[in-house]
Amino acid sequence: MARSISYITGSQLLSLKRRPNIAIIDVRDDERSYDGHIAGSLHYASDSFSDKISNLVQQVKGKDTLVFHCALSQVRGPSCARKLVNYLEDVKDDAGIKNVMVLERGFNGWEASGRPVCRCNKVPCNGENASGVS
Ligand SMILES: [Zn+2]
Numbered sequence: 001m002a003r004s005i006s007y008i009t010g011s012q013l014l015s016l017k018r019r020p021n022i023a024i025i026d027v028r029d030d031e032r033s034y035d036g037h038i039a040g041s042l043h044y045a046s047d048s049f050s051d052k053i054s055n056l057v058q059q060v061k062g063k064d065t066l067v068f069h070c071a072l073s074q075v076r077g078p079s080c081a082r083k084l085v086n087y088l089e090d091v092k093d094d095a096g097i098k099n100v101m102v103l104e105r106g107f108n109g110w111e112a113s114g115r116p117v118c119r120c121n122k123v124p125c126n127g128e129n130a131s132g133v134s
Helices: 010-016 031-035 046-059 076-091 106-112
Strands: 005-008 022-026 065-069 099-103
Touching: 005 010, 005 076, 010 065, 010 106, 031 106, 046 076, 065 076, 065 106, 076 099, 099 106
Parallel strands: 005 099, 022 065, 065 099
Antiparallel strands: none
């Protein structure tokens, strides 16, 4: 069950985001609390990611596409995506997850392109407070 990780651009994600079968996984650490986030994204900080992979797999039940990102999606995002893929291979159960992706340029690129940023404090974010960059 070799699985590759592909990249997705912000504009591709924006059009896919409305689909119910996609989950966005934010693996930034403290930055999420003060920089805002992509509406509806789940938060699994990279520093505790390995311990929480099984929780994540539970939480995304029914989703077939996971999109990981960190601030720039250069280190933490891709490495957490890889950890998830390795985990699914280890347990020999893909949990219905078909696509594992990384958001190009991460949250910073998303925000810099003027895409909607949510600044709610809800856990999990319900994605209803998205607004333009303030
Ligand atoms: Zn939110």
